Amino acid sequence: MEFDYIIVGAGSAGCVLADRLSACGRYQVLLLEAGGSDKRFFVQMPIGYGKTYYQKAVNWMYTAEPSAGTQDRKSYWPRGKVLGGSSSINAMVFVRGNKQDYDDWAAAGNPGWAYDDVLPYFKRMESWQGGENPYRGGHGPLIVSNVADQLHPLCDNFIAAGQEMGLEFNPDMNAGRQEGVGFYQLTTHKGQRMSAARAYLWSARSRSNLQVIKRAQVTRLLLADKQIIGVEFSHRGKVRQAHAKREVVLSAGSINTPQILQHSGIGPEQVLSAAGVSLQHQSPAVGQNLQDHLGMDYLYTSLIPTLNEQLRPWYGKFWQGLVYLLTRQGPLSLSVNQAGGFVKTRADLTYPNIQLYLSPVSYTRAPVGKRPLMNPDPFPAFLLGLSNCRPKSRGQVTIASNDPLQAPTIEPNYLSHDDDVQDLLEGVKLLRKMALMPSLQQVIGKEIRPGPECQTDAQLIADIRGYAWTVFHPTSTCRMGPDPATSVVDHKLKVHGLKGLRIADASIFPQLICGNTNAACTMVGEKAADMILSDGEAIQ
Ligand SMILES: Cc1cc2nc3c(=O)[nH]c(=O)nc-3n(C[C@H](O)[C@H](O)[C@H](O)COP(=O)(O)OP(=O)(O)OC[C@H]3O[C@@H](n4cnc5c(N)ncnc54)[C@H](O)[C@@H]3O)c2cc1C
Structure with missing residues (x-):
């Protein structure tokens, strides 16, 4: 099998690449995905993510190692293993990040990644239901829905409480200014999930120059000297190979992209030798710099009905199921x-x-093992939650053996930096302050978690260490930067020191962004496609 481009992983970035690289019809493109079809009810129905969260058929279901900073707790790390990748199992909140995030990416030695440079890609990728404007796109494949009129009335209490404590109402956190409180926008369309697969891949799959192979797990890259010439993958119990005339693009996500590189002998020498893999190319930052957002929830009983009453009883489920199926x-x-x-x-x-x-x-x-979005508490209640934006703790992803089908070791090293503890401490104090504002006081019965006995800084920090949990945004394990000693790819997403290999997914983020990561991964896919196509034209 020989192709111009081989893309590994049909996730948030990989689906974009498969579409854009095959669109001109000039190139033969292969997309390899370890998971299967996304045409599943619980993938397409938005709240189905409560189910897919623990569903082996569509999820890698990783467990991260204990972190001393979170009382040696292990954490569960779902990652999408299905067409659409994690965009097929995520919570659909659409947030671009802060302008400063991208300006800092560029300032770290990555020309072309400042906010003004990436804004055209954010616009190109989306059709924002609120309409096109200087910040928002109106014609892209990814439909972003404004669902403000369908949200629970408690959202209004939350926003009013924010304003009462001096925060501004922000009608669009993805436009000129990110700060403030507002309604979240969703990657849904007409009540169905708008994953990267639906947005980009479903229509592209009809092209004869795009081949998509599902349940194909790439186990290693094929190298000839310092040139990547293809991939080896496991498919239906057989080991197969595919060759790339131009480039291989790794879009397997922050866990699996470094895993594939390390199994190919590309990574830190000591990690490879410990796993029994022979070194092909020393790249010390592969798997390093792992960053993730950490979240906290405070739980309040509610004086008005919440989704708990709508979703818990059988008649509530039946009724809401009917409403969903009909409307x-x-x-x-x-x-x-x-x-x-x-x-x-x-x-x-x-x-x-x-x-x-x-x-x-x-x-x-x-x-444990359940995320009961459809089986909530038997009393009216709601969650006020938070997560940090730019944590300073750093972890790593390393292969545990020379078996490429064995899960890698994920060490998040949460709260190993004191500043991260301080951010969360200030964050939970802010949540409490917000809960005391008149608009929330009107609807709050009492605080159940952590509860009124948790008051001093020491108690709040102990609660953070004992409770804080991943919000599923791992990044930066193959980060972009100018120095091969501390980064894996350059600003054109080419792996330092190798030919024919790029990376495009969350692993290239030089630093985690302020906000959820799906939109930024889609943008990375768009920008990568543009760079690959313009380089491809240069070597016609
Ligand atoms: C439960 C959950 C909730 C989330 N909620 C939100 C949210 O509300 N908003 C938001 O913006 N972000 C959210 N995220 C994060 C966001 O979805 C991810 O950051 C983003 O999808 C990552 O994109 P990616 O392209 O890096 O990788 P992915 O989308 O994870 O894609 C990687 C793909 O590569 C495939 N793959 C891996 N290894 C191999 C291999 N060896 N061979 C072949 N294929 C392989 C995988 O199966 C997968 O399909 C959430 C994530 C999760 C898990």
């Missing part, structure tokens, strides 16, 4: 993360350090 509306057509915002907890910050969430639902007694 594609109601809570099953939405995310449970409905309103939120971005705030600076200190005046000296140049970008927000805390992201806020309002979820009009609660699930206090979730047994």
